[in-house]
């Protein structure tokens with residue numbers, strides 16, 4: 001269980017509150033108007049933005065003050081965040097050891113993660129020479145290597161075309177289910193949220209609301225979201 005316990009985040013004159021649990025293994029979309037605080041919520045969870053009050057628990061342990069690297073989550077960013085001049089294996093290996101001095105067994109783990117995302121044989125390719133879809137696969141392989149129970153995605157695969165995005169989301173969900181990961185994913189697209197087929201946190205008017213089942217929520221979205229979704 002991931003618990004936001006009376007969390008308040010204040011950044012200048014912006015503030016956001018969150019007070020709800022997320023079941024372990026849940027597939028959660030985070031949706032809401034631009035500037036509402038979706039990224040801020042996930043950044044606070046990841047430890048990049050301090051919380052002003054309240055606490056965040058994972059499996060009963062208070063992680064509110066833990067350093068980002070010590071938190072139980074791995075992130076996938078919009079642009080995959082790869083180092084273009086490093087190889088695929090090096091980009092993934094960074095998830096194991098920032099020094100990249102990997103032991104034989106760690107090289108094996110890198111190869112296994114690449115195989116899982118369909119990139120066997122791409123180890124020596126420079127990240128700069130990958131297609132957008134391949135870059136997304138590397139980002140997922142890196143998450144696999146980090147071996148954390150929570151996967152946080154901030155508008156993942158946004159740079160990809162619709163068909164490829166559906167494919168990458170499907171792969172992400174498959175991997176999350178295999179590993180029993182808890183997923184929190186910011187998205188602007190209700191189709192992404194429906195594909196995740198779990199629950200949705202609405203972030204609007206300074207509040208991150210408790211997750212509710214995504215299908216019924218999007219079938220009858222609240223006014224604040226209807227305007228944003230375009231009708």
Ligand SMILES: Nc1ncnc2c1ncn2[C@@H]1O[C@H](COP(=O)(O)OP(=O)(O)OP(=O)(O)O)[C@@H](O)[C@H]1O
Pocket residue numbers: 011012013014032033034035036037038039040041203
């Ligand atoms: N470092 C900061 N200092 C002060 N205010 C900030 C800072 N970073 C973000 N904000 C403000 O916090 C609010 C929430 O921003 P956030 O990026 O979390 O929104 P979002 O819902 O993810 O938006 P979008 O959908 O446009 O990406 C915005 O009003 C933004 O201007």
